[in-house]
Amino acid sequence: MFIHNLKYSFKTLLKNKMLIFWTFAFPIILGTFFKMAFSNIENSEKLDIIDIAIVENDEFKNNEIFKETFKELSDDNNEEKLFDIQYVNEEEAKELLNNDEITGYLIIKDEPNIVVNTSGINETILKYVTEEITQTQSMIENVAQNKVEEKVKDIVAGKIQFTSYEEIYKQIYDEIVDMLDKNNANISNISSSNLSYTMIEFYTLIAMACLYGGILGLVAINQNLPNMSNNGKRVAMSPTPKYKVILSSVLASYIIQLIGIALLFIYTIFALKVDYGTNLPLIVLLACAGCLAGLSMGVAIASVFKTNDNLKTGIVISFTMFGCFLSGMMGITMKYIVDKNLPLVNKLNPASMITDGFYSLYYYDTLDRFYFNLISLLAFASLMIVISILSLRRQKYDNI
Amino acid sequence: MKNVIEVKNLTKEYKKLKAVDNLTFDVYEGEILGLLGPNGSGKSTTINCILSLLNFSDGSIKIFGKEMKPNAYDLKREIGVVFQDVAIFDELSVYDNIDYFCGLYIKDKEARKSCIEDAIALVGLEDFKKFYPKQLSGGLLRRLNIACGIAHKPKLIFLDEPTVAVDPQSRNNILDGIEKLRNNGATIVYTTHYMEEVEILCDRVIILDKGKIIASGTTDELKELAKIEEKVSVEVKDLDEKYIEDIKDLDNVEDVDYSNGLLLITYKKGKNNLVELMDYLKKESIKYNKIFSERPTLNDVFLELTGKELRD
Ligand SMILES: Nc1ncnc2c1ncn2[C@@H]1O[C@H](COP(=O)(O)OP(=O)(O)O)[C@@H](O)[C@H]1O
Ligand SMILES: [Mg+2]
Numbered sequence: 173m174f175i176h177n178l179k180y181s182f183k184t185l186l187k188n189k190m191l192i193f194w195t196f197a198f199p200i201i202l203g204t205f206f207k208m209a210f211s212n213i214e215n216s217e218k219l220d221i222i223d224i225a226i227v228e229n230d231e232f233k234n235n236e237i238f239k240e241t242f243k244e245l246s247d248d249n250n251e252e253k254l255f256d257i258q259y260v261n262e263e264e265a266k267e268l269l270n271n272d273e274i275t276g277y278l279i280i281k282d283e284p285n286i287v288v289n290t291s292g293i294n295e296t297i298l299k300y301v302t303e304e305i306t307q308t309q310s311m312i313e314n315v316a317q318n319k320v321e322e323k324v325k326d327i328v329a330g331k332i333q334f335t336s337y338e339e340i341y342k343q344i345y346d347e348i349v350d351m352l353d354k355n356n357a358n359i360s361n362i363s364s365s366n367l368s369y370t371m372i373e374f375y376t377l378i379a380m381a382c383l384y385g386g387i388l389g390l391v392a393i394n395q396n397l398p399n400m401s402n403n404g405k406r407v408a409m410s411p412t413p414k415y416k417v418i419l420s421s422v423l424a425s426y427i428i429q430l431i432g433i434a435l436l437f438i439y440t441i442f443a444l445k446v447d448y449g450t451n452l453p454l455i456v457l458l459a460c461a462g463c464l465a466g467l468s469m470g471v472a473i474a475s476v477f478k479t480n481d482n483l484k485t486g487i488v489i490s491f492t493m494f495g496c497f498l499s500g501m502m503g504i505t506m507k508y509i510v511d512k513n514l515p516l517v518n519k520l521n522p523a524s525m526i527t528d529g530f531y532s533l534y535y536y537d538t539l540d541r542f543y544f545n546l547i548s549l550l551a552f553a554s555l556m557i558v559i560s561i562l563s564l565r566r567q568k569y570d571n572i
Numbered sequence: 573m574k575n576v577i578e579v580k581n582l583t584k585e586y587k588k589l590k591a592v593d594n595l596t597f598d599v600y601e602g603e604i605l606g607l608l609g610p611n612g613s614g615k616s617t618t619i620n621c622i623l624s625l626l627n628f629s630d631g632s633i634k635i636f637g638k639e640m641k642p643n644a645y646d647l648k649r650e651i652g653v654v655f656q657d658v659a660i661f662d663e664l665s666v667y668d669n670i671d672y673f674c675g676l677y678i679k680d681k682e683a684r685k686s687c688i689e690d691a692i693a694l695v696g697l698e699d700f701k702k703f704y705p706k707q708l709s710g711g712l713l714r715r716l717n718i719a720c721g722i723a724h725k726p727k728l729i730f731l732d733e734p735t736v737a738v739d740p741q742s743r744n745n746i747l748d749g750i751e752k753l754r755n756n757g758a759t760i761v762y763t764t765h766y767m768e769e770v771e772i773l774c775d776r777v778i779i780l781d782k783g784k785i786i787a788s789g790t791t792d793e794l795k796e797l798a799k800i801e802e803k804v805s806v807e808v809k810d811l812d813e814k815y816i817e818d819i820k821d822l823d824n825v826e827d828v829d830y831s832n833g834l835l836l837i838t839y840k841k842g843k844n845n846l847v848e849l850m851d852y853l854k855k856e857s858i859k860y861n862k863i864f865s866e867r868p869t870l871n872d873v874f875l876e877l878t879g880k881e882l883r884d
Contacts, residue, residue, distance in 0.1 A: 176675040180664070187663035395661075398625050402659030406720065408625060409653045410676035411645040417676070567642035568627045571586055572620060 173412055174420050181392065181424035191388055194489070195432045199381035200439050206373045207444045221256055222294045225268050225277035228259040232280045237309045242278075245301070254301070278302060291505045299508060312348060319344045371534065372527065374446050376501035379526035381436050382462030383492040385429035386470025390484050392421035393474035393560075399569045400478065418564065422471060429463045449534040454542060458533075461549040462526040466492075468556035469522065475563040495523030525549045574601040575637075576728055576759045577622065582631035584614075584621050584783075591617040592628070593783040599761055604754050606774030607763040608870065610882055614783035615763040616656050619730050622761075623653060635728065649677060652726030652758075656733045658717045660705055666716055667692070667701040670723050677724035691723035694749045711742025718746060722753060729753060729760045735769065747773055767870035767882055779874060786877050791870065798868040798876050800826060801842055804849060806835040807861035815856060822848055 185191055232238060244250060246257045258268065265277040269289060276288035276298050286302050288295040323340055326332045334340075394400040396417050398408035407417050437459070440446040448455055470488055477484060493501075498521055500507030507527070510518050518524035529545035536542075577599035584592040592614045599605050607615045620626040622633050624642045633640040635647050660669045670688045678684040692698055695715035705713060718734055731750065735743045750773060754760055764770060770777050771791050778788040787794055801824065811830055819835075820828050824842035828835070839845045846865050853860060874882040 173675070173679055176672075176679075180661075180668070180672045180675075183668065184661050184663045402655055402657045403661065405625065405655050406653070406659050406673055407676065408642075409623060409648055409651065410673070411649040412676045413643075413645070568624060570627050572625055 174416060177412075177417055177420035178424050181421045182428070184395070185388060185391065185424060185428055188391060190485070191391060194384050194387050194485075195381070195429060196435065199377055199384070199432075199436050202380070203374065203377050203436065203440050203444060203446075206370065206377065207446075221253060222298060223256045223258075223274045224298060225258045225260050225265040225274045227262045227265050227277060227279040229262070229280065231282075232278075235280060235309075237312065238278075238280065238284065238305055241301075241305050254297070291509075293504075296505050296508055316344065316348055319347060371446075372500045372504045372507065372531065374440060374448075375527040375530040376496045376499050376523065377440070378433070378436065378459060378530065379462060379499060379523040380492055380496045380501065381433055382429075382459060382526055383466035383469065383495065383523060384488070385425070385432070385463050385466035386473065386488040386492070387485055388425035388429055389422060389467040389470030390474040390488060391481070392425045393418065393471050393564075394481055394484070396421055397475070397564075399572045400474070405572070414564070422467065425470075426463065426467055429467060430460065433459050433463055448530065451533050454533055454539070455530065458526065458529045458542070458546055458549070461546055461553070462522070462529075465522045465525070465549045465553045465556070468553040468560065472556040472559045472563075475560045492523065495521045496527075499524035499527040519548065520552075522549060522552050525552065575599065576601050576635065577761070578632075578634040579618075579622060580632045582618065582621055582628060582633065584617055584626060584628040591783050592621060595631070595783075595785055597778055597785065597788065599759060600776075601759055602754065602757065603775040604750065604760040604762055604773055606770040606777040607761065607780060608765065608767060608770050608777050608882075609763075609780030610765055610880075613765075613780040615780060616732055617783075618780070619653075619732055619761070619763065623651070623730070649724075650727045652722040652724065652729045654718050654721035654729070654731045654734050656736070656763075658713055660713070660716055660720060662705050664704075665701065666697055666703050666705075666708070666719075669705070669716060670719050673720045674723040687723050687725060690725075691719040694722070694752060695719045696745050696749075709739070709742075710737055711739045711745075714738050715742060715746060715749075718749065727758055729758050731760065731762045733764055734762075735764065735766065743769075765882060767874075770870060777870070779870070779877070781874075781878050787873065794870060794873050795868055798872045799840060800868050800872060801839045802845060802868065803866045804837045804839065804846060804863065805866070806837075806849075806853075806863045807833060808835055808858060809833050811835060811858070815858060818856075819849070819852065822852065 226232060226242060242255065242257060245253065246255045247253060258264075258274070260268065260277075262279060265274075265279065265287070268274045269277060269287065272289075275294040276286055278298075279285050279287065284302055284306055286295075286299050288298070323332070323344065327334045327340075395403045396407050396414065397404040408414065437448075441448065469491070473484055473487055477487070498506060498510050498518060501523075507518070507524070510524075518528070525545045525548045529542050529549070532539075532541035532545065575598045579595055579597050582592055582595040583590065595618060607618065609615050617626065621628045621631075622635070622640065624633070624640045624644070635644075636650065638644065638647060640647060661672065664672060667688065670691055671684065674684050674687055674691075678687060692701060695718055697712065697715055697719065700708065700712060700716075705716065708716065714734060714736075718731070721731075722729055734750075735746055738746065747769065750760060750762065762770075762774060774791070776788070776790055777794060779786050779794070787797060810833075816828055816830055816835075819825065819837065822845075824839045824845055825837060826840045827838040830836070837849065846863075850863070871882045874880075
């Protein structure tokens, strides 16, 4: 019975032109479009060195990490030179910005602030670099504190011999310098791939394709529920329990969705030459979780709302598009703005979970952020599944 | 006679509207029961309640002596339903459509295959097995819809207006098919608003209006309910007013209408009406072309009981 249903679910879903368009063709078309539209930007962008100013106040002078990093990023001998920097006071910086002589300026008052006039690629890069440095800084501060505590504990516990303060500080210092080197690599990574402006587009493209799988789930549910379709009435009247039919349909949807995503990866990697980084198993894992999130969202929407197919499809498509927009599909600036000002929105936005997961694999050495996104996706999917089950438990209907 | 379905005090309300109002009736084994009523009289709602698809406010349903419930899978196995709206997959061929739905009942492939072939033969779709629904005419689509509902050889079959908007050829094919199903031992509940079909097909009829049973019985029993005995039409040219007045005075005549060369006489209960009329026409040497007599239809019964036509 299960195999029978599975077979026919494949047949019906794969022959549904609307489904095939949204889940297979549309992402590929959009990807091709991205490639054409952004390949020029990408090339010219690489040559750009960004003019900025830094307000040289006491706080900046005392901030070793900022001072050193910006010095390095503006060093003429550095192949990955990113900035031309003028060190000025605040008044001068404002004037330079107003005269459009610089993209923006950095001023550290309590916190590092970036002041820009417009939003664009250069502005975004400046903001990203600054944010990256800020993160590094707070990480180092944390680490330093932990290290000291660690050492003290170790000494108290007798694990290491107390020799002299100088000796201990030296050890801590070495360990931190070690970390700093690693993080510098991170920042130069950003500059060398010039934030790979188009990468975010492709991440959101994958996210979109995953979430569009919701349409498959939606159709799979609609055709099996008596209050949603005439075919569903037949299913409801048969001696095959509803959950069996629905499970096989949803499974078929998931498999089709994975095939679609696989095709999209193959197409973007081999035809469009998109580089997703090196961690392929994790990329696949995240895509699978993304598909599950999309599918379960479609299933939930289909189970809860009693309207026609087209409207439900519209809901899935607009939700997906909006989510992708917030996570940077129409420009990375959007992701930056939302991450910064409404962090909760993108924490709850499945498109952003997928995009950010890929992003973190590409830009970070540690996997914490990746796993956070992965778990968020699974949590989102679970929530959707619970909603679906609650609403699918109904056996009889008030009207059909 | 064994009861296959027992409906007791079934009441179903949509928000404010009472779509089905305190229905009680039985369906006997081996019969074709017609549910006759105009659009909106509650036929589909009644069926969907019996099938346990709809919640109902009151009443009880027993099928084969057991209470009908959404998870009464043993009962569902024996039931076939042809819903009012065509329920098939556009993406599947004729054969695959039947195979899919039949597969929800019958696991064994060989057994299923023979069932499908039988169903296809019953509705006469042998030449269209590989066709897709889009390539079928409305009538053929309806036939496929029926095949999908009955392929698993159910003992109890519900057909909800299976002939709506169907060409005459397909209609005859469908009515023949239903007759065959009954002859093979199935019990059938058939809803329609075409009284002609009920007269041809059904052993017993329940007439519904506004969710209530207004009459039930065999066609003949129902026709007894009509006050009129027959309607006689005569094609006659230029009939003088005085003859019309005379005819009005003949025995049993209820009403006379003359227009466009057609004389229409309605008779109350009574015998030998036609003979008397013909004698009169002969006596007065009135020339006429055709003359024919009609028994009252179920429409007349409906008109009688509700004051409105069955079909709008
Ligand atoms: N889902 C529904 N919600 C509200 N009213 C309905 C619904 N379905 C049917 N009705 C109303 O219930 C009455 C009976 O409908 P129905 O059973 O479909 O009649 P029939 O099948 O005899 O044409 C009609 O007045 C119809 O408008
Ligand atoms: Mg109806």
